[in-house]
Amino acid sequence: MVNGGTDGLRERKKRRTREALIDAAHTLFCEKGFEATTIDEIAEAVEVSPRTFFRYFTSKEDVALSLADEQITAVLEAFAGQPAGLPVLTAMRAAAVGVVRAYEAEARFGSLQRLISVSPALAAARVERGAARLDEVARLVGARMGVDPAADPRPHLVASVLLCAVQPAVVAWRAAGREAPESELTGQAFDLLAAGLDYPAASG
Amino acid sequence: MVNGGTDGLRERKKRRTREALIDAAHTLFCEKGFEATTIDEIAEAVEVSPRTFFRYFTSKEDVALSLADEQITAVLEAFAGQPAGLPVLTAMRAAAVGVVRAYEAEARFGSLQRLISVSPALAAARVERGAARLDEVARLVGARMGVDPAADPRPHLVASVLLCAVQPAVVAWRAAGREAPESELTGQAFDLLAAGLDYPAASG
DNA sequence: GAAATTCTGTCACTCACTGACAACTGTCGT
DNA sequence: ACGACAGTTGTCAGTGAGTGACAGAATTTC
Structure with missing residues (x-):
């Protein structure tokens, strides 16, 4: 028995290390x-062996994007x-x-975005991670469209576009020189996205 | 002096090695x-040193995607x-x-697509390469929209979506079990893309 | 043919990442 | 409290990608 609510020491230690x-x-x-940062440096800063680093994260990209992952999950939940x-x-x-909007208060969020927009390796890794969740997104999209993702390819199609589009859209917006709260950037990016693909509009 | 039309021996040799x-x-x-193929194996098959490989290509992904690059260029020209x-x-x-449609006669094209759809690393690398040409695409999109990409963020936004969307769309379609000529897949993917994003349609 | 270019191979190195094994540290039953 | 057990960690050794430096070979130019 035992845990009076909190997990054991081992669990806590692991979480702290992570x-x-x-x-x-x-x-x-x-x-x-x-790219200029090595795994050795990260490990040394935390006083663990480099080998241990790889027991917590599968790659250098993995640490960097662990925060972004939470965010993707949150977006999918909100979408559902x-x-x-x-x-x-x-x-x-x-x-x-x-x-x-919920995340933009945290400073780390902004710096992570900046990091990604500067490093092609990170940007690519993020896309890769998104693709790994393609089926999940397709399921949600399919539910919203009222079709079965196993039989109809449209949900997968739309899902892949959404995944690829959301983040670059914000980055592109920022690259164009607009500086504003992330949440506003995101909203405007979506607006322009919907309008821009049909430009000049086919119907009205 | 010299070249009676053809380039020198050195040029030809380089092209052949490449x-x-x-x-x-x-x-x-x-x-x-x-992933299971090493640079050493590639180099040995051509009987050059591994070091020489890196004088022709910057990475393993680079060789694999050299064909895809031609294709992107062709698409951009056609778009313009x-x-x-x-x-x-x-x-x-x-x-x-x-x-x-023009490429699908070549066998290598199909196998490259298959390769990319199987390897996340390759898929990510392709996106990365596409992103490197974002400005180029934005210029073309801006021209079509009649706006200046330097002043208006929309072209960049639309460009990034187009870049990210085109290839995954085809892959997603194929993953859904549809097997047909690439050109048809591509066309249908675009059709569904336009319809799916607005589903259920806001207007009409 | 000699000199200047340009390619190429060899060597030595850094860094990401992995498997194996031994030492260590919480955990749990008694 | 103690010992068996399981999970965690460090060390070691190794693979593969990618890079800089230098010497020698091939090509081009004169």
């Missing part, structure tokens, strides 16, 4: 850049929670804006 | 898979050549379908 690694990595990445009947793009817009 | 490397790499990738006034998505559809 957090410390994320923290140290993030700091070093911001200071020296992603949008009222039925909403167009897919509209629902995703609402989900993304909501989550970004 | 082609041989692409060829050997492609064959090995198809036989053993992308579409009649003005066409909606951006429509123009890109026509460009992509045309190019894919």
Whole structure:
């Protein structure tokens, strides 16, 4: 028996190590850049062996993007929670804006975005991670469209576009020189996205 | 002086080495898979040193995607050549379908697609390469929209979506079990893309 | 043919990442 | 409290990607 609510010492220690690694990595990445930082440096900063680093994260990209992962999960949950009947793009817009607004208070979030936009390796890794969750997104999109993702390819199609589009959209917006709260950027990016693909509009 | 029309021996030799490397790499990738193939094996197959390999290509992904690069270039040229006034998505559809149709006779094209869809590392690398040409695409999109990409963020936004969307769309379609000529896949993917994002349609 | 270019191979190195094994540290039953 | 057990960690050794430096070979130019 035992745990009076909290987990055992072992669990707590692991969580602390993990957090410390994320923290140290993030700091070093911001200071020296992603590629210029070595695993050895990260491990040394936390006083663990480099081997241990790889027991917590599968790669250098993995530490950097562990925060982004939480965010993707949050967006998907929010997407699932949008009222039925909403167009897919509209629902995703609402989900993304909501989550970004919730996160933008944290300083680490902004610096992570900056990190990703500067490092092609990180940007690629993020896309790769997104692709790994393609089926999950397709399921949600399929549910919203009222079709079975196993039989109809459209949900997968739309899902892959949404996955690829959301993040670059914000980055592109920022690259264009607009500086504003992330949540606003995201919303406007979606607006322009919907309008821009049909430009000049085929119908009205 | 000299070159009676053909380039010098040195140039020809370089071109041949380059082609041989692409060829050997492609064959090995198809036989053993992308990650399971080492640079040493590729180099040995062509009888050059591994160091020389890196004088022709910057990475393992680079050899694999050298063919895909030609294709992207072709698509962009075709996109630029579409009649003005066409909606951006429509123009890109026509460009992509045309190019894919032109390429699908080559066997290597199909196997490259298969390779990419199987290897996350390759898929990520392709996105990365596409992103490197973002500005180029944005220029073309901006021209079609009649706005200045330097002042208006929309072209960049639309460009990044187009870049990210085109290839995954085809892959997703194929993953859904549809087997048909690439050109048809591409066309249908675009059709569903346009419809799916607005599903259920907001207007009409 | 000699000199200047340009390619190429060899060597030595860094860094990401992995398997194996031994030492250590919480955990749990008694 | 103690010992068996399981999970965690460090060390070691190794593979593979990718890079800089230098010397020698091939090509081009004169």
